[in-house]
Amino acid sequence: MQSIFDKETDRRGTGSMKWDVTPEELPMWVADMDFETAPAVQEAIRERAAHGVFGYTLIEDDWYEAYQNWWKIRHNFEIPRDWLIFCTGVVPAISSIVRKMTTAAEKVVVLTPVYNIFFNSIYNNGRNILESPLKYENGAYSIDFEDLEEKLADPQTSLMIFCNPHNPVGKIWDKETLEKLGDLCVKHHVLVLSDEIHCDLTEPGKDYVPFASVSENCRKNSITCVAPTKAFNLAGLQTAAVIVPDPTVRHRVNRGLNTDEVAEPNVFAAIAPAAAFGKGGEWLDELRAYLFENRHYAEAFIEKELPMLHVIKAEATYLLWVDCNALKGDLSDFSDFIRKTSGLYVSDGQEYRQGYGFLRINLACPKSRVEDGMNRLKKSILAWNEKF
Numbered sequence: 001m002q003s004i005f006d007k008e009t010d011r012r013g014t015g016s017m018k019w020d021v022t023p024e025e026l027p028m029w030v031a032d033m034d035f036e037t038a039p040a041v042q043e044a045i046r047e048r049a050a051h052g053v054f055g056y057t058l059i060e061d062d063w064y065e066a067y068q069n070w071w072k073i074r075h076n077f078e079i080p081r082d083w084l085i086f087c088t089g090v091v092p093a094i095s096s097i098v099r100k101m102t103t104a105a106e107k108v109v110v111l112t113p114v115y116n117i118f119f120n121s122i123y124n125n126g127r128n129i130l131e132s133p134l135k136y137e138n139g140a141y142s143i144d145f146e147d148l149e150e151k152l153a154d155p156q157t158s159l160m161i162f163c164n165p166h167n168p169v170g171k172i173w174d175k176e177t178l179e180k181l182g183d184l185c186v187k188h189h190v191l192v193l194s195d196e197i198h199c200d201l202t203e204p205g206k207d208y209v210p211f212a213s214v215s216e217n218c219r220k221n222s223i224t225c226v227a228p229t230k231a232f233n234l235a236g237l238q239t240a241a242v243i244v245p246d247p248t249v250r251h252r253v254n255r256g257l258n259t260d261e262v263a264e265p266n267v268f269a270a271i272a273p274a275a276a277f278g279k280g281g282e283w284l285d286e287l288r289a290y291l292f293e294n295r296h297y298a299e300a301f302i303e304k305e306l307p308m309l310h311v312i313k314a315e316a317t318y319l320l321w322v323d324c325n326a327l328k329g330d331l332s333d334f335s336d337f338i339r340k341t342s343g344l345y346v347s348d349g350q351e352y353r354q355g356y357g358f359l360r361i362n363l364a365c366p367k368s369r370v371e372d373g374m375n376r377l378k379k380s381i382l383a384w385n386e387k388f
Contacts, residue, residue, distance in 0.1 A: 005035050005290040006366050025343040028373050031167070031319060033233040033364035035287070037272075040279035041232060044271050054267045059086045063270040066277035067226070067241055074281075075199070077213040083245050085254055085263065086270070088238040090197050090225040092262040094161065095121040097193055097223055097242075100256030101249075102127055102158045109151050109160040109190065111143060113352035115167045118195075122161075130157060133354045134169070139310055139323070141169045143177060145184070152188040160185055162194045165201075165208050168321045168352055168360045170314020172208045182211070182218035191249070192222045197240075200231035202316045204288050212245055219245045223253060228276040231284055233364075239269035291318045294363040294370045301374040306381055318364040321349075325357035327381070328388040335359060341383045342376035 011019040011034065018030045036042070064081045071077045087093040098108065098121050107130040108122045122129050132148045134141045151157060162181070165172045173181075185192050194211040202208055212222045227240035242257070244250035257263040298320055299311050310323040324331060334357070335348035349358025361377075363370055 003286070003290055005287065006368070007036070008366050008368065009034055009036060021345055022343075025339070025345055026369065026373055026376060027345045028362045028365070028369075029345050029347045029360075031230065031317075031362060031364075032235050033318070034366065034369065035233055035364065037233045038276060038280035038283040040283070041234070041272050041275045044275035045268055048268060048271050057265050057267045057270065059265060059270050062274040062278070066274040070277040071210065071226075075207060075210055075213075077210045079243055083243050083250070085242045085244065085250070085257060086265055087225075087240045087242050087257055088262045088265070088269070089229070089235075090195055090227050090240045091117055091121065092260070093225045093240060093242050093257065094118070094193060094195065095125065096256045096260045096262055097253060098122060098125045098127060098159065098161075099260070100252055101191055101193075101223075105156070106159070107151075107154055107157040109148070109157055110353075111148070111162070111166070113168060113349065113355040113358070114161075114163050115195070116351040116353075118161050118163075119353070127159075128156075130154065131353060136354075139312065141166075141171055141312070143181070145180065148181070149184055149188070152184055152190050157188070157190055159191050159193060162192055162211065164194050164196050164211055165198045165316035167198055167317055168319050168347075168349070168355075168358075169312055170317045170319060170321060172202060172206060172315040175209050175214055178209060178211050178214045178218060182215055182221065186217040186221050192218070194222055194224045196224055196226050197230050198317045199226065200228075200284060201288065201291065201318060203292050203314075204285070206315055208316065212243060221246070223249065228273045228280075231287075232272070232276040232280060234272050234276070237268050237272050238266060239273055241273075290367075291364060294318070294365075294367055295320065297367065298361070298363060298370055298374055302377075305374075305378050309381070318362060320359075320361040320363055322359045322361060323357065324359060327357075327384060329384070331357040334384070337384060338377065338380040342380040344373055344376035344380065346377075 104126040107128045135144045199208045224243040229235045308326045312321040347360040349355025
């Protein structure tokens with residue numbers, strides 16, 4: 001049966017970062033989707049655009065209610081209105097929070113491999129990255145709590161940036177893991193900044209656990225960044241929310257966001273989330289099913305055609321994390337080789353730290369493009385093997 005997500009949108013010539021490539025190349029790198037957003041969001045934007053006046057804009061009740069209702073219904077987490085702060089994006093929020101909640105030369109813990117922009121937000125603000133590498137055993141990832149506690153116990157560590165679900169490995173952290181992490185951070189006086197932007201892109205039938213919902217320790221010692229931008233493909237509208245339960249922490253975060261001038265919406269930034277969370281549930285469920293069909297196709301293709309590669313089983317995100325370390329040779333420039341030999345543009349795992357020999361492949365596109373991408377990957381792997 002034909003799906004609405006089978007439609008091949010043409011994003012060339014639209015200023016798309018993802019599609020700023022040559023005509024023969026296929027971009028499957030940066031984490032945005034090639035799908036049109038939900039019809040309810042499109043209609044809300046068209047209706048507002050038709051008004052024709054685009055002045056300074058307030059955050060109105062429907063924005064707060066959309067987040068509150070969505071997290072209560074979808075994620076069993078009640079968020080009081082005053083916990084919510086508007087921000088122009090998760091990355092601007094993270095950078096602002098690093099500046100406001102830490103001081104220069106302090107250390108920020110991250111579990112690697114992890115979203116590479118975390119590193120920019122830390123380094124660009126004069127703080128130091130303290131990596132706690134995830135355990136990678138039998139093709140799966142887990143937290144090395146012994147190493148993590150050692151890093152948290154460092155007197156110079158003041159913040160941990162956490163990713164839930166985890167990009168790029170696609171892991172949904174369970175309640176017990178979150179509770180243990182939360183307790184350790186309270187024990188060592190380390191504030192948790194949880195990036196949960198991928199939370200609505202879980203495998204059908206599975207949900208994520210909001211970090212702040214787990215325990216009193218997690219609630220009072222956390223800042224959570226969320227947005228509809230990944231799930232509904234709205235990154236270009238610059239809209240997100242910061243959830244801060246503790247009033248003292250919230251005051252400081254709010255002052256930081258306002259000082260950095262990232263707390264005021266553009267005219268569509270509040271309308272789009274209200275429409276997405278208010279009327280986009282059915283569309284999102286269809287999207288999740290489609291994304292995981294793409295994932296299953298890619299996994300089966302690689303298992304059959306490229307058995308020397310290993311795909312990390314994922315419960316969330318539309319990102320395929322592929323272990324290529326069984327291949328011969330130096331894989332330092334492997335992603336460049338793939339792009340040169342087949343035109344397939346994917347992300348090099350080294351960008352995420354602890355990712356040598358891995359590739360991150362974006363599957364959020366029509367299945368026809370996933371098929372094209374897998375065939376291009378096979379072409380490049382065969383060409384690589386011919387060298388040895």
